[in-house]
Amino acid sequence: MSQSEACHIEVMVQSADFSQAELYERLRADSPAIGAICSFVGLMRDFNQASEVRSMFLEHYPGMTEKVLQDIARQASERWQLRRIVILHRVGELLPSDQIVFVGVSGTHRGEAFAACEFIMDFLKTKAPFWKREQTDNGQRWVDARDSDQQAADRWR
């Protein structure tokens, strides 16, 4: 693939579940120049901060969320030579083991694909306006941001 060929970016924010296989096919479909696809799926755990979590509600800032995700993907596409980027993040009520987020990238080489996928996840976790509220046996609580997530994003500066 030529350097000048634009990277295709797709961003989705939805309450519905997703099929990883379907998203993978979108990353793979359009070019024999693609040599590598890397993807990540985040799932909901049933345990956090020493108590069991029954369910989770994911709130977001409609409009800004999509803009921030687009911007993170654009930065990745400027940093590495990529063909396609797909980001899907769910919102609303989620249960343990549910899929929360999918990030996938396709490109020529695996090194770029691995790096870009991790870059996007690190910035999604620290920049995209999503907030998790957990339901435990002791009531509801907003999840605190983690220093380790910020440190992960700071590595890319």
Place this chain on the structure above:
Amino acid sequence: MNLTILYFARLRDELGLGEEQLEFTPAIRTLGALRDQLCERGPQWRNSLRADGIFAAVNQGIADWDTPLQGGEEVAFFPPVTGG
């Protein structure tokens, strides 16, 4: 020109308010000045809007406290993000 102000997640719960319209006045020159004015509403507002790591956005883009305002903007205040 009114400002539309949005509050998200923990902030909305603490303030008991998700969205409001505020009449723009020349005293609200910057995002920081807007926050100062909102903090005058009482201790809960001061505690919430001055808590560590509170972010603000203007027209859906993250903004510094010295970002100028001129009326008509959509301003949002929110706690650190926890998606992914």
